[in-house]
Amino acid sequence: MPDFEAHLAHRMRQLRPSTIREILKVTAQPEIISFAGGLPAPELFPLLDVGAAAQRVLSARGADALQYGPSEGFMPLREWIAAEMGGRGVLADAQDVLVTNGSQQVLDLVGKLFLNPGDVVLTENPTYLAAIQAFQTMEARFVPVPTDGDGLVPDWLPGLIAQHRPKFLYTIPNFQNPTGVTLAAHRRRELARIAGEHGLTIIEDDPYGKLRYSGVDIPPVKHWDEAGCVIYASTFSKTIAPGLRLGWVVAPRGLFSRLLILKQASDLHTSSFDQRVAFVYLTQSDHVAHIERIRRAYGERFGVMDAALREEMPTGYSWTHPEGGMFLWVTGPAELDSLELLSSAIKRQVAFVPGRDFFPGEGGTNFMRLNFSNSTPERIRDGVRRLGALCRCL
Ligand SMILES: Cc1ncc(COP(=O)(O)O)c(C=O)c1O
DSSP: OOOHHHHSOGGGGGOOOOHHHHHHHHHTSTTSEEOOSOOOOGGGSOHHHHHHHHHHHHHHHHHHHTSOOOTTOOHHHHHHHHHHHHHTTOOOOGGGEEEESHHHHHHHHHHHHHOOTTOEEEEOSSOOHHHHHHHHHTTOEEEEOOEETTEEOGGGHHHHHHHHOOSEEEEOOSSOTTTOOOOOHHHHHHHHHHHHHHTOOEEEEOSSTTOBOSSOOOOOGGGGOTTSOEEEEEESTTTTOGGGOOEEEEOOHHHHHHHHHHHHHHHSSSOHHHHHHHHHHHHHSOHHHHHHHHHHHHHHHHHHHHHHHHHHOOTTOEEOOOSBSSEEEEEOOTTOOHHHHHHHHHHTTEEOEEGGGGOSSSOOTTEEEEEOSSSOHHHHHHHHHHHHHHHHHO
């Protein structure tokens, strides 16, 4: 047997299994109330409509749907996405849209596109765990941008750019994962301006923008991107279903062909069948009403979790109040070790994600990410009661 360890690429030395994936294995047991995963509510999946769309695709264009397809994606779906981008305040042509296997693949592709070992990526602090993982695969170094309740603070950027010469800034402006925080409109405009002035590439990751349940929509950073600095990624994972693995990227013209080469090398193309099913679903079902149902349910679930936390958590704990998305972020007392708390919590059959792994640098032991989209209101109340009891005993 070969000495696999000795033969592994250098990049494997710094890669660790995702804590979330490990936790999810434990929390898959039905008796555990899990606030851990980033899972949408399965009872809200549009099962009947997607089933009807799949039937229609198979009976009308079955052979095409099961054949290889273009790497760019299924053109009618790209056109639909381009129109959708218009609704989000971004002028895009179907030719600018590359269909991907979820937005996670966009992170993989942009990592390959830009990063050599040791290159710097600017991120919010904390940031999305699997983005850290994707860029770590390319041996990136992370430099966090100071962040507050309105998202990252653009004033820091000129100094950080001068000092670290980053390859790009990765940001999640809407209902960020893990904090639920939204980047304020004036900061988005400022971010786009600074990026233009300093030649900074921005990766704007927007999986949650359509899931706003209070407040008013804010256009993406790309809306203000006159200089062509922003690569925008989004997904159908939260608005249709993540199992379809359908996302997209809108890239400035000069980069599209490069991304396309990487996409081809990676997997040739995203599933022809899934793309056609999604297209038929989007154009022949009431997708808008479906998103409205999701928004209402998540807004209600956030309200239930917020009220339960107010009732159950001892003093010294605070949490964010997101206006959309699927997560809130709890800050505990400085001495809290949320990883240790998790082992006691699992014994009481409730789970969350400890904050530590969302920080690309040091710190972060006294935070927890709680998901509110995947549990019913009853289970949210019950789970927060168990969590609160544990925190009161610390
Ligand atoms: C910020 C962020 N980016 C990307 C993704 C990946 O989503 P997808 O299912 O589209 O790959 C997620 C999933 O939770 C996410 O939270």
